[in-house]
Amino acid sequence: MQSFIKKYYYGDIPDDVAGSTTVISKEINKDATWPLWEVFIRSKQGLDHKHAGSLHAADAQMAIENARDVYTRRNEGVSIWVVESKYIHSTNPDEAESFYEPAADKIYRHPTFYDLPDAVKHM
Amino acid sequence: MDLHDFPALFQQKIDSETKIEPLDWMPDAYRKTLIRQISQHAHSEVVGMLPEGNWISRAPSLKRKAILIAKVQDEAGHGLYLYSSCETLGTSREATINDLHSGKAKYSSIFNYPTLTWADMGAIGWLVDGAAILNQVMLCRTSYGPYARAMVRICKEESFHQRQGFDILYTLSKGTDEQKAMCQDAINRWWWPSLMMFGPKDSESNNTDQSMKWKIKRKTNDELRQQFVDMCAEQVKVLNMTLPDQELKWNTETQHYDFGEINWDEFWNVVKGNGPCNKERLDARRKAHDEGEWVREAAKAYAKKRAGKNKHIAA
Ligand SMILES: [Fe+2]
Ligand SMILES: [Fe+2]
Numbered sequence: 001m002q003s004f005i006k007k008y009y010y011g012d013i014p015d016d017v018a019g020s021t022t023v024i025s026k027e028i029n030k031d032a033t034w035p036l037w038e039v040f041i042r043s044k045q046g047l048d049h050k051h052a053g054s055l056h057a058a059d060a061q062m063a064i065e066n067a068r069d070v071y072t073r074r075n076e077g078v079s080i081w082v083v084e085s086k087y088i089h090s091t092n093p094d095e096a097e098s099f100y101e102p103a104a105d106k107i108y109r110h111p112t113f114y115d116l117p118d119a120v121k122h123m
Numbered sequence: 124m125d126l127h128d129f130p131a132l133f134q135q136k137i138d139s140e141t142k143i144e145p146l147d148w149m150p151d152a153y154r155k156t157l158i159r160q161i162s163q164h165a166h167s168e169v170v171g172m173l174p175e176g177n178w179i180s181r182a183p184s185l186k187r188k189a190i191l192i193a194k195v196q197d198e199a200g201h202g203l204y205l206y207s208s209c210e211t212l213g214t215s216r217e218a219t220i221n222d223l224h225s226g227k228a229k230y231s232s233i234f235n236y237p238t239l240t241w242a243d244m245g246a247i248g249w250l251v252d253g254a255a256i257l258n259q260v261m262l263c264r265t266s267y268g269p270y271a272r273a274m275v276r277i278c279k280e281e282s283f284h285q286r287q288g289f290d291i292l293y294t295l296s297k298g299t300d301e302q303k304a305m306c307q308d309a310i311n312r313w314w315w316p317s318l319m320m321f322g323p324k325d326s327e328s329n330n331t332d333q334s335m336k337w338k339i340k341r342k343t344n345d346e347l348r349q350q351f352v353d354m355c356a357e358q359v360k361v362l363n364m365t366l367p368d369q370e371l372k373w374n375t376e377t378q379h380y381d382f383g384e385i386n387w388d389e390f391w392n393v394v395k396g397n398g399p400c401n402k403e404r405l406d407a408r409r410k411a412h413d414e415g416e417w418v419r420e421a422a423k424a425y426a427k428k429r430a431g432k433n434k435h436i437a438a
Contacts, residue, residue, distance in 0.1 A: 028217045032419035036210065053273070054207045056216060058419075059426035070200045074280075093146045 035084055037063040039071055042079035049081050057082075137338050142268040145211040153337055157267055158212050159228075160339065165205035166223045166230035170404050172198045174238040175247060183241055190287050191244060197280045204276055208269035224409050231255075232390070233316050235398030242295055242302075242309035248288015250310075250317040250355065256281050257347050257354075258321070266338040289358070296362045303364075310359070311367040318382075319390045321348040349379055356380045 034056040040049040052071045057063035063082040071077065091099060107113050116123060129148045136143065143149055172195050179195065182188035206216055222228035233251055238244070259281065262274040295306035322344040334340045342350075352371075359366050370383035392398065 028221060029416060029420070031423065032416050033217050034419065034423060036216075053204060053276075054210070055203060058422035059429065062422065062426070070203055073196070073200070090146065093144065094148065 034058045034062075035086070037067075037082045038085050038088060039063070039067040040081040040083075041067075041071055041077040043076055044078055049079065052076075054085060060084075134336075137266050137336075140338075142271060143266055144268045152333070153339075154212055156334065156337075156339060157270065158209060158214055161205055161209040161212075161270055162214070162219050162222065163229050163231075165202050165209060165219070166228055167234065168198050168202035168205060169223075170230045170234045170408060171251075172202075173404055173407055174234055174236070174400075175244060177238050178241060178244050181241070182244075187244075187291070194248070194284050194287060197284065200280070201277050204273040205270075208267075208273045211269045220412065224405070224412060226396075226405065229394065231320060232393040232398060233320050234404060235393050235400045236312070236316050237400050239312075240305050240309060242292065242305040243313070245288050245291030245295065245306070246309035246313040248284050248286075249292055249358075250288075250313045251320070252281060252284040252288060253355070254317050254320045254351050256285060257351055261340070261342050261347065264338075264341055270339075289362075292362055292364075296364060306362065307364050310362075310364055314355075314367050315385065315389075316393075318348060318351070318385055319393075321345075321351065323387070323390075352380050352382050 035058075036054055037057055037060075038054050039052045041052045042049045052067070055063065055066050055070065057066050060082055064080055067080050067082055068077075072080070103109075130150060133143070133147075133149060133153075136147075143153075175191060175195050175198075179188060179191050182191050206219060209219055210216055219228070223230065233254075238247070256278065259274050259278050263271055263278055265271045265274065292306050292310070295302045298306075325343045325345040335343075356366060356371060356373075368383045370381060372381055373379075374381045393401070396402075
């Protein structure tokens with residue numbers, strides 16, 4: 001832990017003052033670990049699926065059932081998608097500026113660019 | 124500013140209330156602080172199921188039993204949301220859980236106190252969930268995106284927890300003399316540990332206040348604690364009960380309640396593993412995890428076998 005973080009808050013007891021509980025380390029059994037899945041939920045008909053969170057499951061069927069149990073306990077969804085997290089590809093935030101740059105100077109793509117006479121109502 | 128001055132860019136984002144997302148650059152210490160805090164928070168949700176689980180089979184009615192099961196199930200979900208957001212910082216779930224079971228990682232000390240009577244279910248909902256909610260409402264605005272989103276989800280679910288607790292106490296407070304005594308006794312036992320939940324006093328801490336600067340936290344321990352005392356001092360009147368503090372009284376000048384000194388020796392003792400139930404809680408977690416190992420293995424083997432079969436059909 002970096003030493004300049006001296007202050008701690010609820011739910012945050014730093015290692016150096018956490019005391020001397022006996023540490024019993026255990027090997028992680030790789031055969032008993034499940035892959036990570038991302039969960040997407042459609043909250044009602046007519047709306048897009050939206051990212052809700054993630055969970056671990058042995059396969060897609062179990063991922064869907066677990067997603068139901070944790071993310072839709074209060075009728076938050078009518079449809080669930082799951083996809084194994086390793087299949088998600090993403091843009092790199094460090095390159096965001098140049099990546100989205102082509103859109104920056106095309107203000108004529110926005111309706112506000114056009115100054116029409118007041119006589120033209122509702123367009 | 125240099126385009127590649129990452130620390131400065133990072134702080135600029137924080138200052139302008141732009142959330143930090145998993146793939147963004149962040150200082151090492153920010154990442155480490157978050158991992159420690161979020162995992163301690165996750166462990167608290169999970170261990171927090173144990174004291175209440177103790178009363179599921181002994182709830183006084185089917186209605187109370189169903190409510191308690193729903194509440195405990197919510198806490199399991201909270202643990203999951205938090206473990207997931209911790210994983211976005213590059214830790215593995217297994218390692219995080221291993222740190223709890225090995226005794227390396229901490230969880231909220233409040234769960235190292237025993238639940239002796241049914242009234243404790245009421246006191247936990249009202250006081251322990253109540254204290255947790257104040258902290259979690261603040262964390263909905265924390266600077267790390269996945270943590271903040273988990274908190275929003277959790278806060279939505281928490282509101283019934285505190286209400287059902289108060290409802291248990293309120294019912295007892297209208298009951299027989301014995302039930303009233305049971306209600307007061309539970310409040311007496313849970314009050315001080317609940318105040319300790321907010322952590323050490325602000326004056327105990329160093330002036331370098333990195334967590335606030337990074338907006339991981341937005342209120343100090345003492346601010347949250349005062350908010351809690353003010354809230355409970357009023358609500359306890361509805362129960363016709365008292366809080367076990369002779370020094371508790373309204374201060375017209377500060378417009379807050381003054382309250383007595385917390386027993387900090389007890390606080391550190393429980394943090395360091397010497398609370399009434401520290402050993403019992405960890406043993407219960409380890410046992411559950413170890414006894415579930417064959418299930419996790421079997422499910423994985425079954426998934427593998429089924430995947431192989433599907434491939435065969437497709438070919
Ligand atoms: Fe919770
Ligand atoms: Fe709760």
